[in-house]
Every structure is written in structure tokens, then in C-alpha cells.
Amino acid sequence: MEALLLKLGLGSYLVAALIGGWGVVQQKEVVRRAGVLTLAAGFAFQALAVAMRSIDLGTLAITTLADQVSFFALVLTGIYLITQVRFRLDVLAAVVGPVGFIGVLVAWVAHGGAPDPPPALRSPWLFVHVTLAYLGNAAFALACLVSLVYLWEERQLKAHSVGSFLWRLPSLERLDTVNFKFLTWGFVLLTSSIVIGVLWAELYFGRFWSWEPRTIWTTIIWMIYAILLQGRFTVGWGGRRAATLTIVGFGVLFIAFLGVNVLAPGQHADSFG
DSSP states (O other), X not given: OHHHHHHHHHHHHHHHHHHHHHHHHHOOHHHHHHHXXXXXXXXXXXXXXXXXXXXXXXXXXXXXXXXXXXXXXXXXXXXXXXXXXXXXXXXXXXXXHHHHHHHHHXXXXXXXXXXXXXXXXXXXXXXXXXXXXXHHHHHHHHHHHHHHHHHHHHHHHHTTOOOTTGGGSOOHHHHHHHHHHHHHHHHHHHHHHHHHHHHHHHHHTSOSOOOOHHHHHHHHHHHHHHHHHHIIIIIOOOHHHHHHHHHHHHHHHHHHHHHHHHTOOHHHHHXXX
16 A cells, blocks of 8 residues: 555656646646645655554654655655745745655655664654654755745846746745745754754663764754854845855755765664664
């Protein structure tokens, strides 16, 4: 059943990606709705597959790198669908659809292989800690995508390359505002995840801090976004500077995610068996 759900999610995301790319050019309401519906269908199928896998494992399905990629894609898609209702960021659908497709594809290819998680991870603490972290990371990813659109649109405007497509995009002011909202929520969610993780570590391991790569890099990433938000609040960083720093911040987050999981997982990976 899980494999079938993954195949259905794969197909839905593929269609959503194609419609999303077409919708960027067409900008028709019927195309936009079709894109949102197919993206929501992909999200629903993937969410059910993740839920079934989590039930089988007895904990949240993040025990392998493939599971983590899939879960991140799921969370990113979910946040986009929610924010799309308010912000109408149709241009991002052309990226979110492929991200969802890749997430499900990775999960489908690696389907069936997972270590048996230890008792420590069969805990509500894991669900809360990890979910908050991935929600925060997904918000940062969307902030990065919005920033990329901002920089491209600004460049086109300065080059006086104003075509019909450019006028269909959100204004620079709106993109900057959305970027700020994503950054704020991402920071709040990441901070909450860290607090939960500290409490969990203190209760289970008897210490709230360990000098392992994932803990260190999480702290560095938190500091980067803290400095960025501090600059936006106090110095008035915005526009191109905020967009550039947002992209740099997510670049560090992405490299750290891959590097830590592949090269130096530390105790977090040991906990997964």
C-alpha cells in the first residue's frame, strides 16, 4: 500500500511540476487551480505514505537519509500550499512541484530499507523536535526561493527588460515582505526545535549539549539567521542585501545538512541504530 501511495504521489507531483512551469507562462486561473490541486494530491499521497511508514517503524520516518529528504519535501510542500492561499506565490509552484517529485522519488527508490530505531526514538519528543526543525528549514528554503525571484526581478527591472511575464510576478516590496515573514517563522520554529532538543537531551542523556557536528552546525545556522533578523529589525536590512544573505544562509544550511548526514552524522545517526 505504501509503495502504491508513493507511485501516486510521484505521478501527482510530476503533473504539478509540469502545470507549475506552464502556469508561470500562462498565468491563467484555471491553470493555477489545476496546479494547486495536483500539488495538494501529491502532498496527500506522500503524507499517507510517510504516516504508514512511521506506524511500521513505531516512530517518525526519518531513520534514513532518504526518509529525511522525503519528509523535508513533504513539509516544504505543505507550507507552500498553506501560504499560497494568502500570498499567491504562483511562480514558486514551478520549483515546489519538482522538489516534491524528487522527495517521493528518493523515498520510492529506497523503499523498504530502514534500521530498527532504538527505544529512545519511540518518543513524542522526537516527533515534536524533528517536525519543528523541518518546518523551520522548509520556511528558510521558501525564503531562499523568494529571494532568488526578488534578485532576478530586480535585475530585470534595472536592465529595463520589462516584459509581460515580469508584470505577472509579485512586486519587489511584496517579495521582500514575504521573505521577512518566512525568515521570522523559520527562526521561531528552529529556536523551538532547539529548546525541545535541549530538554530531551537533558532528560535522556543527562546533558543538554554535545560537541558533535550536527549540534555545532545547528548553532551556527541559528546564529546566521539571528544576525540576519537582527539586521532587519534594527539596521533596516532589506531588499537586495536581505535577499542575498537569505540565500547565503540557506546555502550554509543545505551544505551542512548534506555534509553532516553523509560525512559526520555523530550521535544523532548513532541514535538511529
